[in-house]
Amino acid sequence: MKLTHVVLSVAAFAAVATAATLALTQKDKAPSVSYTLLDGSQHRSDDLRGKVVLVNFWATSCTTCMKEMPELVATHRKYQAKGFETLSVAMAYDPPAYVVNYAQSRQLPFQVTMDQKGEIARSYGNVQITPTTFVLNKQGEIVKRYVGAPDFEQLHQLLEKLLAESA
Template identity: 45%
Template sequence: MMSRGHKLILLLAVLAMSGAMLTFLGKRQAAPAVELKVLGAPGVSLAQLRGKVVILQFWATTCGDCDHTLAELAQLHRRYQARGLETLAVAMVYDQPRQVASYAYANSLPFRVAQDDGSAARGFALGSANPPLTFLLDRSGRIAQRLPGKPDPGRLRAMVEKLLAERP
């Protein structure tokens, strides 16, 4: 039999999960109008990506959790790109462009890598948040989910599949 304390913890966990799902399913705000400087390619605006599901990953070359997250994103990107998934890895403003390019090349990242000039972090109101920080945008360019820290791969995959199944 569960003690009162265990029941309370279980109830809080269920409420937290419900709140996260409501955020995912609830009213979505438009993503900010951000233009990104892509390494070795023309820049891209988020408005240009409407019609696609977008994973926008803020990361840093000095972030240990970012290594794991970017590897997971590479797998997701390869799996779902043909179905309309676009992945953008946005390096933090304090990262040196040479280090960002070296990391992207050394890790064979299959998606676009951008260097933030500070406008993307301001647009997404990162404030003092530390990377990794993941945003999922629906096909209409709205923020469907904000995931601080290292996201759970199974949960992230399920969210991506749900967004890919939606129509704008």
């Protein structure tokens, strides 16, 4: 009877270890979404394949979002010439006038869209907490998810590594 328990315990441990290893090595494909920028132009996330992409969910009412925004701008400017793109997604509950005013007054240099129906947030795993940021590699796979403001030094190290990889 004890031998059966040992065998079952070893089998269970092996299954958990295998699942954990797969979870650490598998990358989820980023969802394919369509979105409209503040200028009215229509885009698809698939058009960003071949670039390293940062997708940032935020709101004008989120103090952490407002605090991190200058760092996001600096990050975008630092890496955009190297094949990096930023997609800033304003949450559905954010008043459109506030988003437009913020983006224009701060002259945000990256793509800004309003997720008016919450479809983009749902497609990224039902994002509800802001800020939430995803980093995608050139193949369109999610390689990192940050809930709250990222450590920008670590983020920059990750971006440099991803930008150096071939598509």
